């Protein structure tokens with residue numbers, strides 16, 4: 001046996017020993033779970049036996065409450081511990097299958113012994129030898145594995161910087177306890193392991209990359225200091241992956257004070273949520289909160305308006321080119337996305353400090369109780385220097401007081417007596433009990449019948465007034481919509497402003513809020529009513545950040561004042577510029593320079609060398625994108641003649657791709673309407689799924705998907721349904737085309753009915769193959 005074989009045998013022995021210890025530890029936890037289950041069942045069963053219930057007087061009620069609370073806390077605590085043990089078992093199962101993926105031999109300066117550190121998805125401590133057999137990949141010392149080649153190395157420990165020498169770096173692939181590959185590597189993380197990982201097939205769910213995190217990705221993951229971390233990275237450079245491992249890192253590093261509930265990820269669409277849902281659980285962590293910006297807006301806006309869906313706006317922008325009103329709408333979107341518009345709103349709010357607020361009458365049974373004018377007078381009577389939101393609060397308090405006064409007066413009105421006839425038994429019973437209680441407390445004698453009538457009258461009025469109090473609490477006496485509408489009676493320097501105003505007002509009058517108005521309207525409303533900030537969230541992640549406008553960034557910053565922000569994007573994938581300024585470039589201006597860090601990722605991991613060489617030619621600065629050296633076929637452009645031809649061509653191409661072993665194949669269309677068309681053309685020939693905006697779970701297979709829903713996701717093979725000049729001919733469509741092409745991992749086919757898109761035509765011809773589809777079919781058959 002040679003030295004290397006001996007070394008591998010030693011490694012396998014160690015892996016076996018570690019696996020045996022993990023199995024033993026898992027069995028011990030299983031035992032604890034079993035005992036705890038019995039314990040929990042018993043607490044549940046005897047819950048009320050151990051609680052003393054006595055409701056005779058206030059003291060006894062207090063004691064009863066405390067006793068119930070203690071008992072339920074005991075139960076909660078047991079259940080929490082049980083959950084923890086359960087999660088640990090799951091993690092140990094995974095660890096048993098693959099206990100570690102890396103090893104470093106590190107000698108600290110001043111020490112005589114080299115430490116062998118094995119790195120895996122979580123730590124494993126052996127009680128017998130009192131040592132860590134596996135270190136968590138997020139432990140301080142593990143960063144050496146990701147950051148250094150052999151030689152001098154250092155890491156940040158909680159008690160300061162530790163320097164030393166890295167003597168060995170080894171990588172393993174272990175499956176079901178068997179070491180299938182071992183590599184020693186001099187560089188940071190060797191390419192061999194990456195080759196193995198990236199050569200695999202796309203999954204319906206994103207995977208964790210902890211075994212092969214690259215140095216520059218590690219900078220993103222472990223960044224502790226910045227308030228704003230901007231990651232600008234090429235398509236497939238691992239931005240989303242780094243973001244998710246960063247969440248796992250933060251949960252580990254700050255586990256005492258940070259939980260998954262304190263982290264929020266804004267994702268591009270609901271489908272993406274399901275695509276990334278497995279990464280954190282795979283690492284033994286809970287998923288962070290996830291939402292889309294649209295969902296967040298809707299939740300805050302309530303039902304005041306019919307809010308346009310972001311994807312409907314997108315569909316309009318992509319399909320209505322040249323239609324009347326199109327340019328005005330685009331100019332409107334552009335202006336309403338800008339910080340200039342935010343300043344305009346702030347200027348308007350300044351004016352409203354002095355005059356101009358619009359309130360509505362508070363009516364009761366068709367009568368005006370408190371007129372809008374008296375609310376107006378009260379509001380401005382509070383002084384012109386007091387902030388608007390503060391005055392709104394005072395007005396609301398005043399209104400509640402006024403309502404109480406009217407409520408008392410109302411009791412004597414004749415309608416109350418009439419309504420009393422229709423009360424049910426329960427109401428009578430309630431009033432009888434109230435009167436009896438009063439009697440017991442006061443020991444006064446009074447006329448029971450008369451008092452009961454009074455109580456009943458008060459009940460009736462209270463019930464009728466309840467919605468009024470609710471409205472006052474929710475500031476429904478403010479006509480925010482009309483106020484926002486008046487903004488469009490002002491002057492602004494935006495192109496096409498008059499027409500924008502006309503269109504906006506028409507929509508508002510129809511009760512519709514265009515998507516570009518949603519964030520500004522909410523911002524305005526929040527400024528008036530008092531910003532509902534979210535201080536629970538401590539870390540906000542924004543993926544696909546190039547699609548956010550400067551306005552939206554500034555708004556997000558305001559909503560989460562205590563939060564750090566990680567912004568990940570690629571300006572080359574801006575599928576639709578929301579204005580002249582790209583948010584990703586403006587976001588830095590919202591924070592101070594010293595609290596901001598920017599990291600650029602240029603290496604692309606998703607696609608083969610051939611696909612990256614082809615796609616990077618389409619964009620400015622593309623030459624800086626470094627492909628990972630994984631070889632594949634050149635992209636293929638397929639010339640087709642008509643719809644029939646397209647359908648035949650795509651069906652045959654896909655059958656060929658499936659025969660090659662590809663499982664996730666996407667037919668990417670430009671829009672949802674083109675996707676429907678494609679689906680109808682193809683559904684008799686292939687078993688495929690149509691993905692629409694409502695789709696929330698992502699599955700493997702053949703899918704037909706609109707461009708903007710494919711964002712952030714990847715497929716083994718991509719077929720562009722129509723890559724002709726007609727479909728992707730405008731300069732504004734360049735980045736969209738680049739985005740769809742870069743979804744492919746192994747194979748890229750572009751069908752073109754008629755003249756091919758200039759973005760392909762401009763690309764050097766040696767970077768792709770061009771065929772008619774029949775040639776393509778025959779050339780594949782003859783292979």
Ligand SMILES: Nc1ncnc2c1ncn2[C@@H]1O[C@H](COP(=O)(O)OP(=O)(O)OP(=O)(O)O)[C@@H](O)[C@H]1O
Nearest residue numbers: 209212213214235236237238239240241605606712
């Ligand atoms: N260090 C790594 N090790 C292994 N795989 C990696 C690594 N970094 C990225 N990948 C893989 O590359 C692919 C692209 O990663 P990811 O989706 O995170 O990139 P992205 O920059 O967010 O892409 P895009 O902007 O195009 O949506 C994924 O399959 C991911 O697993």
